[in-house]
Amino acid sequence: MTVRHMRRASLTAATAISLAFSLQPLLITPASAQWIVYDPSNFSQNVLTAARELQQINNQIQMLTNQSQSLVNQAKNLASLPMSTLAQLQSTIARTQSLLSQAQNISFNVQQIQTAYSSSYGTAPTTGSNATLFAAAQTRWQNSVGAFEDSLKVQAGVVGNIPTNSSAMTSLVSASQSASGALQAAQAGNQLLALQSQQLSDLVAVLAAKGRADALEQARVTATESQGAQQYKIFSTRGGYQPGNVTMFSTN
Known part of the structure; x- marks a missing residue:
């Protein structure tokens, strides 16, 4: 075995040991701890729900704006002529x-x-x-x-x-x-x-x-x-x- 091969083997072993230590907290967990699970499907659904609610709010705001403008136009249509001959x-x-x-x-x-x-x-x-x-x-x-x-x-x-x-x-x-x-x-x-x-x-x-x-x-x-x-x-x-x-x- 050459020196080059030995160095490579040592590096591989060190990497394996380091990975094992990094995973140890996850493998050995106290009984009182809870698992945090990331669910991509649930997250996407929540984002879509929030987007729909935001769109509904925007639609309501636009509807109120249109109603307000309609009331302004009605007020103008009902305004009397300021002069009479x-x-x-x-x-x-x-x-x-x-x-x-x-x-x-x-x-x-x-x-x-x-x-x-x-x-x-x-x-x-x-x-x-x-x-x-x-x-x-x-x-x-x-x-x-x-x-x-x-x-x-x-x-x-x-x-x-x-x-x-x-x-x-x-x-x-x-x-x-x-x-x-x-x-x-x-x-x-x-x-x-x-x-x-x-x-x-x-x-x-x-x-x-x-x-x-x-x-x-x-x-x-x-x-x-x-x-x-x-x-x-x-x-x-x-x-x-x-x-x-x-x-x-x-x-x-």
Whole structure:
């Protein structure tokens, strides 16, 4: 046996002895000690269980976050529009109605119109003095003039409403575009529709006042023609000239 082989054998023996001493505490254990056993399968199962529970917690956190955001969005959707043009629109409509109520002589009233037509615009009377006929014609003329004046007033009032309506429309469009929720957008849209209704109301008022003036003027012209025809008829049916004896010079 060579020296090299001897050294190798000694090293192997030393290694074996060292390993034996290192394993001795495990082989010779007091009766009161407990064995610690590592179970890879159980450890993996615990890790998977902990991972699942952590995922459930994350899911619950995300669900609560979504519910919180949903409540915030609902609050925004239920928020009211911070502005209202209702009082302004009502004031504008009241001004136009006031102008219509100031109609001269014959107002926008069915009963008054019927009465006026019966007394002044009906069939021309077959009897009566020239003064009576002239007074009726004067009344009709005054009605026409007053109606044209009323029409101009209403038109001027409606034109005066345009700047106010323009300002309200600008504010409502801006509010609608910057609405934070569905309720604000809906309220802005409703107020825009109210503004449109008010403008249509003004248009109806202008057409009504203009139509009243035109109708009264046409009625005046028709009544004048009827009265002229009646006067001519009365004049033409009178007795003609009857000759009589006339004494030019007296004789003594």
